[in-house]
Amino acid sequence: MLSRRKRTFRGERNYSRRVTLRRSREGIMGDRVQEILSWYGSDNAGTKTNIARLLRSGKLAGTGKLVILPVDQGFEHGPARSFAPNPSGYNPHYHFQLAIDAGCNAYAAPLGFLEAGVNEFAGQIPLILKLNNHDVLHDEKDPLPSVTGSVRDALRLGCSAVGYTIYPGSSHCNDMYEQLQAIAEEAKDSGLAVVVWSYPRGSVLSKEGETAMDVVAYAAQIAAQLGAHIIKVKLPTAHLEQAAAKKVYESAQIPIKTLAERVKHVVQSSFDGRRIVIFSGGAKSEDKNVFEEARAIRDGGGFGSIIGRNSFQRPKAEATKFLHTIMGIYSGEIQ
Numbered sequence: 001m002l003s004r005r006k007r008t009f010r011g012e013r014n015y016s017r018r019v020t021l022r023r024s025r026e027g028i029m030g031d032r033v034q035e036i037l038s039w040y041g042s043d044n045a046g047t048k049t050n051i052a053r054l055l056r057s058g059k060l061a062g063t064g065k066l067v068i069l070p071v072d073q074g075f076e077h078g079p080a081r082s083f084a085p086n087p088s089g090y091n092p093h094y095h096f097q098l099a100i101d102a103g104c105n106a107y108a109a110p111l112g113f114l115e116a117g118v119n120e121f122a123g124q125i126p127l128i129l130k131l132n133n134h135d136v137l138h139d140e141k142d143p144l145p146s147v148t149g150s151v152r153d154a155l156r157l158g159c160s161a162v163g164y165t166i167y168p169g170s171s172h173c174n175d176m177y178e179q180l181q182a183i184a185e186e187a188k189d190s191g192l193a194v195v196v197w198s199y200p201r202g203s204v205l206s207k208e209g210e211t212a213m214d215v216v217a218y219a220a221q222i223a224a225q226l227g228a229h230i231i232k233v234k235l236p237t238a239h240l241e242q243a244a245a246k247k248v249y250e251s252a253q254i255p256i257k258t259l260a261e262r263v264k265h266v267v268q269s270s271f272d273g274r275r276i277v278i279f280s281g282g283a284k285s286e287d288k289n290v291f292e293e294a295r296a297i298r299d300g301g302g303f304g305s306i307i308g309r310n311s312f313q314r315p316k317a318e319a320t321k322f323l324h325t326i327m328g329i330y331s332g333e334i335q
Helices: 004-037 045-055 073-077 079-083 092-102 111-115 151-156 173-189 213-225 243-251 259-269 287-299 316-331
Strands: 066-070 106-109 127-130 161-166 193-198 230-233 276-280 304-306
Touching (some): 004 045, 066 092, 066 276, 073 079, 092 316, 111 127, 151 173, 173 193, 193 213, 213 243, 213 259, 287 304, 287 316
Parallel strands (some): 066 106, 066 304, 127 161, 161 193, 193 230, 276 304
16 A cells, blocks of 8 residues: 555656646647747737637637537528527527537627627627628529628627628629628728638539539638638539639649548648638538538648537537537547
8 A cells, every 4th residue: 555655746746747748738739829820920919819719719729620600590591491490599699608518619690699699698709790691582693792790890799700701603703802802901900800701602603513622722712812811611522613623633633532632622722721711511411421521621631610500400418519529520539
């Protein structure tokens, strides 16, 4: 039997070892966040602080990975389609609490949803105000979303970032690009981060072309060129839409066979990985499919997911467990 002195010494040694390991992990994670911040050299201290706030919040804090809960679907798809599968979702507070309980890096929503809960949940999670939205009551082939919020609203609500959707391929894309340029300039001057939803859509694209490899990579590049700090795109398929691009993909033998390879190419197309690229969760799907997609995003060097309907269209306990699994995949705790 160990003497009390030896037990005390061993306990102190084990505690010291745990502290050293924790500090080592914190140092590694801190270095990763600092590395990412170094990519945004032209931004002011306020904007970098808000990017860091997103990266240092939630269960994935410090890893360089993000899982964001977006709830703009009520506006974009209608309330019944969005919330009837889980009626708790009609209440804006449900989504705030889900994002907090699950340990998401941030919660993104249009003006109304944020205003309906920001007082009760102020300071508990970084917020992203979605500044433009598009409804399906007038669902044209060449969409032009309406501006539904402002940088001033984002500051009033204590947000860390603003979000804006562009539709490359729409006949109205130039209007959206010009709107985004003005909004991004104001947001950055105000110390906010800029998140761009870049979704190819328009009469010049086939339905298959909206998620084609060449088109999604192009959409990510456009968002980066327009000043996005964080870029959200859909997961690409192996389809190649543009004839001229197809020739280059084939002659250069760009690997796009697996989803991980396609994710890697999208990240490469975003300034060679020097912009944060996250991927859409899409419509409700089987859990095993979502988890496999998360593994491909991780293995391809993606920065995470922005995942709404697959999470909030289920009871909160189940949704929290679901999101924790995705976070575990990104952190490497789950293979």
